[in-house]
Amino acid sequence: MTYYLQAMRGFSDFRGRARRAEYWMFALVYLGIYLVAGTLDVVLGTTQLLGAPVLATVVALVHLVPAIALLVRRLHDTGRSGVVVLHRPRPAGRGGAADRVAGGRRRAPSERLG
Known part of the structure; x- marks a missing residue:
C-alpha cells in the first residue's frame, strides 16, 4: 500500500526512477480498486442506467496520470527514455510498441536518467 500511495502522491513527477516493486x-492495488x-457499478445498476460503468470510469480517470508518470519513471529505471510512452502503437507484425520497448536503446550507466 505504501508504493501505491507514493505513486499517487508523485502523480506529476516524471523524473527519477521507480523500482519494479513500486510499479x-x-x-x-489499482486492479483491486x-x-x-x-x-x-453492477450491484448499483449504474451500468444499465447510464450505459457505462460510472464508478469504474472515474477510478480509471483518477489513476490515468499517476499510472503514466509511474510508467515513465519505471522506464527510466530500466535505462529507457519515457518518450517511448508517446509512440503511436503499430500492429505487432510491423514492429509494434512492445518491440520498441523491448528493443529500445539501452543507455550506459553513466548516461542513465534520474
Missing part, C-alpha cells in the same frame, strides 16, 4: 504493487468499482 507492480501500484498495478495490483478497479474491480471493486466495477462490481459496485
Whole structure:
C-alpha cells in the first residue's frame, strides 16, 4: 500500500526512477480498486442506467496520470527514455510498441536518467 500511495502522491513527477516493486504493487492495488468499482457499478445498476460503468470510469480517470508518470519513471529505471510512452502503437507484425520497448536503446550507466 505504501508504493501505491507514493505513486499517487508523485502523480506529476516524471523524473527519477521507480523500482519494479513500486510499479507492480501500484498495478495490483489499482486492479483491486478497479474491480471493486466495477462490481459496485453492477450491484448499483449504474451500468444499465447510464450505459457505462460510472464508478469504474472515474477510478480509471483518477489513476490515468499517476499510472503514466509511474510508467515513465519505471522506464527510466530500466535505462529507457519515457518518450517511448508517446509512440503511436503499430500492429505487432510491423514492429509494434512492445518491440520498441523491448528493443529500445539501452543507455550506459553513466548516461542513465534520474
